Amino acid sequence: MKVLKFGSSTVASAKRIKETAELVAKLPKEGNIIVLSAIKETSDCLDEIADYLYKKNPDGAKELTNTLEHKYLSLVRELYSEKKAAEATTEIKKRFDEIRALSKDIFTLFEEKKIIAQGELLLSYIFSEYLTEMGIKAKVVPALEFMKIDKNEEADTTFIKSELAKQIEKIGKADLYITQGFICRNAYNEIDNFGRGGSDYSSALIGAAIEADEIQIWSDMDGIYNNDCAIVKEAKPVAKLSFDEAAELSYFGNGDKILHPTCILPAKLANIPVRLMNIHQPQSEGTLISTDYTPNKIEAIAAKDGITAIKIKSGKMLLAHGFLRRVSEIFESYKTSVDMITTSEVGISVTIDNNKHLDEIVNDLKMFGTVTVHKEMTIVCVVGDLHDDNIGFQAKVVNALKEIPVSMISYGGSFHNISFLIHSKDKEAALKVLNESLF
Ligand code: ASP
Ligand code: MG
Numbered sequence: 001m002k003v004l005k006f007g008s009s010t011v012a013s014a015k016r017i018k019e020t021a022e023l024v025a026k027l028p029k030e031g032n033i034i035v036l037s038a039i040k041e042t043s044d045c046l047d048e049i050a051d052y053l054y055k056k057n058p059d060g061a062k063e064l065t066n067t068l069e070h071k072y073l074s075l076v077r078e079l080y081s082e083k084k085a086a087e088a089t090t091e092i093k094k095r096f097d098e099i100r101a102l103s104k105d106i107f108t109l110f111e112e113k114k115i116i117a118q119g120e121l122l123l124s125y126i127f128s129e130y131l132t133e134m135g136i137k138a139k140v141v142p143a144l145e146f147m148k149i150d151k152n153e154e155a156d157t158t159f160i161k162s163e164l165a166k167q168i169e170k171i172g173k174a175d176l177y178i179t180q181g182f183i184c185r186n187a188y189n190e191i192d193n194f195g196r197g198g199s200d201y202s203s204a205l206i207g208a209a210i211e212a213d214e215i216q217i218w219s220d221m222d223g224i225y226n227n228d229c230a231i232v233k234e235a236k237p238v239a240k241l242s243f244d245e246a247a248e249l250s251y252f253g254n255g256d257k258i259l260h261p262t263c264i265l266p267a268k269l270a271n272i273p274v275r276l277m278n279i280h281q282p283q284s285e286g287t288l289i290s291t292d293y294t295p296n297k298i299e300a301i302a303a304k305d306g307i308t309a310i311k312i313k314s315g316k317m318l319l320a321h322g323f324l325r326r327v328s329e330i331f332e333s334y335k336t337s338v339d340m341i342t343t344s345e346v347g348i349s350v351t352i353d354n355n356k357h358l359d360e361i362v363n364d365l366k367m368f369g370t371v372t373v374h375k376e377m378t379i380v381c382v383v384g385d386l387h388d389d390n391i392g393f394q395a396k397v398v399n400a401l402k403e404i405p406v407s408m409i410s411y412g413g414s415f416h417n418i419s420f421l422i423h424s425k426d427k428e429a430a431l432k433v434l435n436e437s438l439f
Contacts, residue, residue: 001030004216005181005203007037010279011123014078017130020218023282025136029175031168033141033206036127037181037199038119039075042068046116049099053107053115061103069096072122079126084133088126095122113191117144120180120199128178139174141167147184147202149192155184155201155266161209179206200260208270215267215274216286219258223276223287224249226300231428232435238300239285242293243268245300248383248417251339252302264289293416298384298393301434305424307339307377308355309407310362313347314369323368324348330364340379340419342408349408351379351421377407378427381419382434386411394418400437404430 004024011017024034037043045068052060069092076088095118102111124140131138146163148156168177181199186192194201200217207215224246227235241249243264250261258276267274273290293299317323327348331338334357338350347369352358358373365371382397394411397418408421422430 001210001212002027002032002214002216003035003203003207003210003212004032004218005035005037005199006218006279007123007181007199008040009220010218011036011127012040014075016279017075017079017127020279021127021130021134021136023279024176025131025134027176029137031174031177033177033179033210033212034127034138035179035181035199035203035206036120036123039123042119042122043116043182043196046099046119050107050112050115053103053111056107058103062100065096065099065103069093072096072126076126079130080133084129088129091125092122110190113193116193117180117183117191120182124178124180131176131178137173137175138178139171139176141171141177141179143180143183143202144185144191147205149184149186149194151187153186155205157205157208157266160205164206164209194262197260198262200263201266204263204266204270204272204274207272207274208266211270212272215263215272216277217259217263217274218277218279220279221258221276222278222281222284223258224300226439227435228301228303228431231431234435234439236439238287240288240290240292240294241299242291242416243289244414245293245383245416246274246289248381248414249300249302252304252379252381259289293385295385296390298382298386298438300383301380301431301438302383303378303380303427303431304353305378305427307351307353307379307421307424308358309349309351309374309377309421310365311347311349311372311374312365312369313372315346316369317346317348326368327365330361333364334361336361340408340410340421342410351377351408374407376424377421378424378430379419379421380427380430380434381417382438383417385416386418387415396437397434400433401430404433 006020010020049061049064072092077085099115128138128140146160146167148159150156181202182193184192203215222237224238225235226238229235247264275286275288277286336352336354336357340351342349362371404426406420406422411418
């Protein structure tokens, strides 16, 4: 069995929903699970409605709710037969009335989560009804009955596995099962969610729960690219990546809009391949992420802007112990994560991508040594099989960057990554020269 996730642009209009439905209708009738997120921009709109309600502006919320409702009513008229459209109109109006009802009283996180869940609930209803009209036996497995997080907001995988199996058994045999991504219940049984983009995570959890053969994430893009397409026009989709390589790349945003980084770990632990598929090219193989990797191959180059480098230099560090811990504690106390780190005998350099507490951090670090800060930096990373016995690649990478000032180099954190810190103004040149020399 497979888990296939669709949402956003793949269901952005009646035409797109029809194409996606036709695609899933052709799947073997073996009870594959279709995970749906919301129609493009719906979640943004629901977020905005909630924002108006927090700001005690019910009129703003009402206006947006009416516009969104109108969009859905036109959609079902375009999608369904007349009879079905009338039925769906009643259902959609009922759901939007529920949103309106939430605008009347005090507004808290609880109401917000109920509102944002509507995106997924609406689409699963619309999509499954459309499949039924097509003559496909598609049944909805409500995510709110089996998807759960515990008190630490971690997915309760034991509960998910057993409840999903129970739900499927209760519902009975179907050609396809449809469920909602993103939404879940929390430890208090309230409606909750996995955070924006979280339906990929739902798909991985479901894949793990049913021990699927494959998890497919469908979008209108060609999988993960081997470089930044906006800068390097020769950039190409990557055919195959290991889970570790994909995890390295996910921080840098390659595949950002295609695959949410949280999807990788549950799939890796359950050893279920994740395939990123393009709805416009269903015949193509997409990008396959699995335990397998191509030996001696550099797969991708990625970059992340908005990085700040902090260097702490101290004679006291020499032959001392506990220095690194004290420095890390400062970052921890400001809930600021450190991304890249390099050390020498008398200094430590780190990078952060969140400057919210930069002044306080620098102030505290001054207790330990001389501190310098460089903003507007970019991390460029090269990902692939970089095991230490794969000799020569460091020389190749360093040589490619010979004309570019490099502030930090980090290698050895994993067997799949070598990272460089450069000034953001040099990013374009760096990505181009690396592309030329590595691919
Ligand atoms: N619909 C949700 C969002 O837009 C979840 C998802 O798309 O994965 O964030
Ligand atoms: Mg997404």
